[in-house]
Amino acid sequence: MSPCQILGGKMMTNEVLIIIAEDDEGHAALIKRNLTRAGIMNTILHFKDGQETLDYLFRRGRDPHREPGKALVLLLDIRMPKVDGVEVLRQIKQDKELRKIPVLMVTTTDDPREIEKCHAIGCSNYVTKPVDYDKFVKAIRQLGLFLTVVQVPKINGTLKGL
Amino acid sequence: MHDYKKTKKQLIAELQALRRRLAELEAAEAEYKQNEEILRENGELFRGIFERSTVGKALTAPNGKLLKVNQAFASLLGYTVAEMERLNFAQLTHPEDVAKSRECIRCLLANERKTYRMEKRYLHKNGQVIWTDVSTTLFRNETRTPRYFITSITDITAQKRTEKQLRQSRHELTQKNKELEQIIYITSHDLRSPLVNVQGFSKELDYALQEIRELIQAKQIPDDIRTQLMTILEENVAEAIHYILSSIAKMDTLLSGLLRLSRLGRAALSMEEIDMNRCLSNVVNTLEFQTKEAGVMIDIASLPPCHGDVVQINQVFSNLIGNALKFLDPARPGMLKIWGKIQENQSIYCIEDNGIGIASEHQEHIFEIFHRLNPTQNSGEGLGLTIVRRILERHNGSIRVESELGRGSKFYVTLPDSGGKDDDE
Numbered sequence: 348m349s350p351c352q353i354l355g356g357k358m359m360t361n362e363v364l365i366i367i368a369e370d371d372e373g374h375a376a377l378i379k380r381n382l383t384r385a386g387i388m389n390t391i392l393h394f395k396d397g398q399e400t401l402d403y404l405f406r407r408g409r410d411p412h413r414e415p416g417k418a419l420v421l422l423l424d425i426r427m428p429k430v431d432g433v434e435v436l437r438q439i440k441q442d443k444e445l446r447k448i449p450v451l452m453v454t455t456t457d458d459p460r461e462i463e464k465c466h467a468i469g470c471s472n473y474v475t476k477p478v479d480y481d482k483f484v485k486a487i488r489q490l491g492l493f494l495t496v497v498q499v500p501k502i503n504g505t506l507k508g509l
Numbered sequence: 510m511h512d513y514k515k516t517k518k519q520l521i522a523e524l525q526a527l528r529r530r531l532a533e534l535e536a537a538e539a540e541y542k543q544n545e546e547i548l549r550e551n552g553e554l555f556r557g558i559f560e561r562s563t564v565g566k567a568l569t570a571p572n573g574k575l576l577k578v579n580q581a582f583a584s585l586l587g588y589t590v591a592e593m594e595r596l597n598f599a600q601l602t603h604p605e606d607v608a609k610s611r612e613c614i615r616c617l618l619a620n621e622r623k624t625y626r627m628e629k630r631y632l633h634k635n636g637q638v639i640w641t642d643v644s645t646t647l648f649r650n651e652t653r654t655p656r657y658f659i660t661s662i663t664d665i666t667a668q669k670r671t672e673k674q675l676r677q678s679r680h681e682l683t684q685k686n687k688e689l690e691q692i693i694y695i696t697s698h699d700l701r702s703p704l705v706n707v708q709g710f711s712k713e714l715d716y717a718l719q720e721i722r723e724l725i726q727a728k729q730i731p732d733d734i735r736t737q738l739m740t741i742l743e744e745n746v747a748e749a750i751h752y753i754l755s756s757i758a759k760m761d762t763l764l765s766g767l768l769r770l771s772r773l774g775r776a777a778l779s780m781e782e783i784d785m786n787r788c789l790s791n792v793v794n795t796l797e798f799q800t801k802e803a804g805v806m807i808d809i810a811s812l813p814p815c816h817g818d819v820v821q822i823n824q825v826f827s828n829l830i831g832n833a834l835k836f837l838d839p840a841r842p843g844m845l846k847i848w849g850k851i852q853e854n855q856s857i858y859c860i861e862d863n864g865i866g867i868a869s870e871h872q873e874h875i876f877e878i879f880h881r882l883n884p885t886q887n888s889g890e891g892l893g894l895t896i897v898r899r900i901l902e903r904h905n906g907s908i909r910v911e912s913e914l915g916r917g918s919k920f921y922v923t924l925p926d927s928g929g930k931d932d933d934e
Contacts (some may be wrong), residue, residue: 372623373706380713426698455701478704478761480712 363418363499365391368400368435369453370427374476378422378453381484385491397430401438404445418499422490424469425454425461431463440469447500451490471497520666565641565662569915571655573597576883582662585641587634603630603638603734617647618655628665640669690774699768708757715750718742763879770878773899778818783928785812785858788819789847792826799834805843812849815856815924821900822924826860829920833862838915855906856926863917872910 365387369375375393382391392411394400400421413419421439425432432452439445449471454461457475463502472493474485474486559566565582574597583590599607604628613625624646631639645660723909725738758872789809793800800807807830813844830845837843841863849858867875867882874880876898881891894908901908904924912918 363800371702374709377706377709377713419724426702455705456698458768462517472633476705478701478708478757478764480708481552 353424363420365389365420365422365494366400366403367372367391367393367422367453368397368427368432369393369422369424370395371424377483378487381487382494384484384490387487387491387494389494396409397435400435401430404439404448404501405442406500413502416501418493418501419448419486420497420499422453424466425452427454433461433468436465436468438472439471444502447484447502449499451493453490538826565660565664567598567658567660567662569598569658569660571614573599573614575601576657585633585639585662585664586631601631603632606630612881613643613645614658617645617658629848631662631859637934638666639664640666686774690771693771694775697764697771701761701764702862704757707753711750711753711757714746715754718746718750736787755870762890766879766890770892770896773821773896774903776821778821778903780816780818783815783817783822783836784820785814785849785856788823789826792823792830795827796830796834799831803834803837803843805837808847810846812847812858813851813856814857814927816826816927817904817906817924821904825897825922826858826899828897829860829922832893833860833864833918836862836864836918838863840863851926854926856924858922858924859919860922861917861919866914866916866918867910867912868914869912872912875910876908 365382367375367378369378372395379391379393386509392403393401398408400423403411404413404419404421406412422436423432427435432454436450436452439448439450450469452462452465452470452473453476454474455476456462460471472490474490477483477486559577560579562579563581565581565585567575567582568577575594578590578593580590583593586593588596593601598610602610609627609629613627616622617625624644626642626644629641629643631641633639642663642665643660645658647658648656650656722739722742723741725735730738786809789812793807793809830847833845835842844863846861847858848861849856851857871882875882876894878895878897879891898908901922901924906922906924908923909921910918911921
């Protein structure tokens, strides 16, 4: 994959950082394995709850913090301790800069009302983690495909004035 | 002055007239006495009715002063009749209901109504609140001047208490149901999360096993060790993985069922009049494949409409007809009859089959969650009838079954008819 500029957006390249917000270590490991199998070689950063994720993105509290100008994709679980995924999504979508980050809900919740809520708030995609592993693998592979075509803008600074 | 010119004949005539007059007067006096007796008796009768009535009675002056009360009313509020007849009605009435009572008085005095009925609270002498059902009418004299109010007072305190308890129980039940659904939802959801891992990593182990197999085949390993390794891998490990995976699949089915059921309970109902002929023809069309495969005759009579959520009612009949198709007797051609009627503001539908039937001892269990009569012979998660019952409960409807083993089953579905208004929680 070669980097290409489209309307200030960026095709998913190895420079794009993938953030996984997922309280279940096992789920995170399975997602990482299958993303790798789907050919996604990007750096993956894993946070274990909504608070850690928000602290990183909004650059507050303890390290690590987001580097300005970095292109990000967020894979967000819904049911997490402290701050849940829907709230994380809400806060991101309320921020003038962070709202540009593609947020993909990756969650066991397949309740139509949750799905509707997340789409209404503005998630880019909603993927459920089925118990059936063959389906799970398929879902993550499709997620990987989505990631290869998604346009990822850099956040804060570099795109100003465009 | 005597008139000596009167003849004897004249005098006799006058005497006779006087005698007749006397007889008339005597008769009139007797009648008067009889009337007086009747009046006295009537008076006693009405006093008796008033005083001995088990319903509270009161005569009240237009200014609110109690003129006359009976024993039942006095006892109800813990006074003697004499004590009460010194009081004004407002002194006995619960402060919050005085205004309501004054409105009743105003309305009757203004002649807006002939009688006025309301529920009001009195205060017992000991301060206790007494709930009553009160009917009042105004008595006027010949010149239409208001004389007094006649009031009947019925004690409904016990009824009110029961009503309140009933309301409270209903509220608690709704709360409990909500809690239960929440618990089912959260547990089934949270239980799914670890299951993703158990299933995922078991599969990963399976992949690893495959890689090990290939390595064993490819590498230089002594035959006896290779045999041992293959035995461990094929018999122990593969078997363990097989059981883990099949158990997970089963657990996932159960959890999905629970989730589905809890969602059903929480989904908002969109109530409307349903054309059941159209609904049933949709259901039967969807099941066309199964119907043809089973070679079943389906006979649907003209059905009355009902009031409900069309998606959910469709689900009810789809599950019931699906069951009827699933439990046919292979020994005879399948027959399904569906008919309906309206009875006492309810639409009743019957789905009748000539299938294998249900033994009486099983009939009460078939609506239970995850209950399956023939788990080995038929597929299914044991939720179909539980869902049917849950949907009907939410529609203020019901379901019952009549069945005979070896003969067939009749499922009766009762729903509010199309005129019914929904008072769902």
